[in-house]
Amino acid sequence: MRVLIDTGSTHSFIRASILGLIRHGPIQTNMIDLFMADGRTPFPVLGEVSLNFNIKNIRTKNKVLVVKELCCDCLVGIDWIRNDSVTFDIYNQQLTARSGNRQATVKLETDMESISFPVRSINKIMIPPYQQVIVKAHVPISSSQKTLFTPRPHLEYNKSIELPSAVLNIQHYTTYLTISNPTNRRCILAPNTRLGDVIQMGSAFTLSTITRSMYPTSSPNNIIQTPPPESITSIINNLTQHIPSLNDDQHKLRTILTKYSAIFDTVNSRIADTTSVHTIRTGDAATQNSRAHPQNNEQRTETEKIIDKMLHAKQIRPSISPWSSPMLLARKKDGSFRFVVDYRKLNAITTKDAYPMPTIEATLQKLGGHTFFTKMDLASGYF
Numbered sequence: 001m002r003v004l005i006d007t008g009s010t011h012s013f014i015r016a017s018i019l020g021l022i023r024h025g026p027i028q029t030n031m032i033d034l035f036m037a038d039g040r041t042p043f044p045v046l047g048e049v050s051l052n053f054n055i056k057n058i059r060t061k062n063k064v065l066v067v068k069e070l071c072c073d074c075l076v077g078i079d080w081i082r083n084d085s086v087t088f089d090i091y092n093q094q095l096t097a098r099s100g101n102r103q104a105t106v107k108l109e110t111d112m113e114s115i116s117f118p119v120r121s122i123n124k125i126m127i128p129p130y131q132q133v134i135v136k137a138h139v140p141i142s143s144s145q146k147t148l149f150t151p152r153p154h155l156e157y158n159k160s161i162e163l164p165s166a167v168l169n170i171q172h173y174t175t176y177l178t179i180s181n182p183t184n185r186r187c188i189l190a191p192n193t194r195l196g197d198v199i200q201m202g203s204a205f206t207l208s209t210i211t212r213s214m215y216p217t218s219s220p221n222n223i224i225q226t227p228p229p230e231s232i233t234s235i236i237n238n239l240t241q242h243i244p245s246l247n248d249d250q251h252k253l254r255t256i257l258t259k260y261s262a263i264f265d266t267v268n269s270r271i272a273d274t275t276s277v278h279t280i281r282t283g284d285a286a287t288q289n290s291r292a293h294p295q296n297n298e299q300r301t302e303t304e305k306i307i308d309k310m311l312h313a314k315q316i317r318p319s320i321s322p323w324s325s326p327m328l329l330a331r332k333k334d335g336s337f338r339f340v341v342d343y344r345k346l347n348a349i350t351t352k353d354a355y356p357m358p359t360i361e362a363t364l365q366k367l368g369g370h371t372f373f374t375k376m377d378l379a380s381g382y383f
Contacts, residue, residue, distance in 0.1 A: 009077030055097035056104035
């Protein structure tokens with residue numbers, strides 16, 4: 001069990017689910033009314049229990065309030081620190097317990113990166129349709145300039161809202177978050193709603209900003225002048241070895257394929273330059289938006305990697321459109337994931353293009369009289 005020492009807390013607390021794992025006395029009903037640091041948000045208490053805290057061979061005792069939710073397993077406040085048998089050395093980051101002529105000293109763990117703290121709304125939040133609001137939230141940390149916020153996926157899914165991951169600045173137990181409502185319905189969040197969690201950012205964290213200068217530039221000249229990878233050259237040679245070398249046809253085809261070999265490279269994503277504007281005709285249909293599909297940790301990590309890769313390749317860009325379609329990951333046979341977007345709602349209201357489909361007979365007639373036939377298999381054709 002990990003214990004957090006908080007010199008700014010007037011009481012000590014323990015999460016109710018932890019009591020089943022340790023030995024303790026009876027839980028006494030306690031009608032005490034507690035509030036968070038903002039002075040308004042209530043902090044419900046289930047009861048009070050007496051616990052023994054062993055510092056090596058020294059035993060200390062303190063009354064602890066039992067709560068349903070807590071940022072850690074157990075939090076000891078100033079009430080335990082003021083105990084005559086316990087002294088806290090903030091400069092050397094160590095704690096000493098005394099009993100008679102005996103004393104025991106332990107070094108405190110100051111690495112807070114692995115401990116998460118809940119972020120809760122202070123007031124009732126009302127987000128109009130297609131609007132973005134900045135809200136004030138409570139964090140059980142007195143102050144910090146580098147905390148990494150991660151939203152709760154279930155809250156985003158159930159409320160159809162968007163809370164971006166962000167680096168927060170916490171002052172006096174409060175911080176500010178941005179919440180977006182991409183739907184055509186008003187969204188209401190009750191006070192004390194858990195919006196997400198934050199962790200302390202240490203030296204191991206590195207912040208990077210994606211700017212346009214970081215995007216690779218591409219042009220027809222770059223594509224032609226880029227030397228083809230050795231693997232691409234081998235593939236071209238293997239695919240064209242069956243062509244007779246008479247009339248130099250094999251050499252001519254290999255030259256053309258090598259010249260434009262960059263478009264056959266499936267490792268690096270490329271986008272063709274075009275002046276065409278893509279439009280989706282929906283007529284007078286209402287705006288369509290869907291909730292995001294829930295994901296586990298593995299899927300969430302993989303989604304972020306895929307999105308970062310597509311952003312870097314300029315296949316996608318950030319959007320604040322009220323239209324939205326959910327994405328999901330489909331596992332391939334090789335174990336990797338395929339990025340899929342569920343456009344069923346959009347397809348249902350899209351005006352379809354009507355054009356005649358060529359018949360098989362007409363297609364076969366066009367092939368008559370020709371010697372060479374080619375086919376192209378596109379990779380990530382939707383991008």
